[in-house]
Amino acid sequence: MRRKTRIWVCHSADLKEADYHRVDVLYSQKPSSVIVFRHNGECLAYRNLCVHMPRELDCEADMIFDATGRLLRCSMHGIVYEPKTGTSVSEICWGKKLTPVKVEEADDGIWISDKRVRPMDEQG
Numbered sequence: 001m002r003r004k005t006r007i008w009v010c011h012s013a014d015l016k017e018a019d020y021h022r023v024d025v026l027y028s029q030k031p032s033s034v035i036v037f038r039h040n041g042e043c044l045a046y047r048n049l050c051v052h053m054p055r056e057l058d059c060e061a062d063m064i065f066d067a068t069g070r071l072l073r074c075s076m077h078g079i080v081y082e083p084k085t086g087t088s089v090s091e092i093c094w095g096k097k098l099t100p101v102k103v104e105e106a107d108d109g110i111w112i113s114d115k116r117v118r119p120m121d122e123q124g
C-alpha cells in the first residue's frame with residue numbers, strides 16, 4: 001500500500017490574504033511547482049503551470065495576483081484566472097483551467113495532500 005505523504009507548506013499565520021507560497025515538488029514524477037495561496041480566507045492550491053504556454057505563473061515576477069488582488073495573473077503574458085476555480089477569464093484561453101492541487105489546513109498548519117504530488121527528495 002502506498003504511504004500517505006503530506007508536504008508541509010507553512011504555518012497558517014504565515015499565509016496572509018492574497019499572499020502565496022511556491023513549493024517545488026514532483027508532480028506525477030516530474031519536477032514542478034505548486035502555488036499555495038489564501039483567497040477570501042480560504043487556502044487554495046494549483047499546479048504552477050499556465051494554460052497558455054508551459055510557463056509558471058510567477059516566472060517573470062515574484063507574484064501570482066493581479067494589481068487588484070482579486071484575480072490570479074500569469075506574469076508571462078497576463079492571462080487572469082478566477083482564484084476559486086482556477087478558470088481563465090481572459091479572452092485568450094477563456095474557460096481553460098489551472099490544475100487544482102489538494103491542500104489541507106488544520107492545527108494552524110498548511111499541507112499539500114495530493115497523491116499526484118510528492119516531495120522533491122523522492123526524485124531518482
Ligand code: FES
Nearest residue numbers: 050052074076077
Ligand atoms: S504563458 Fe501564461 S499568459 Fe502566456
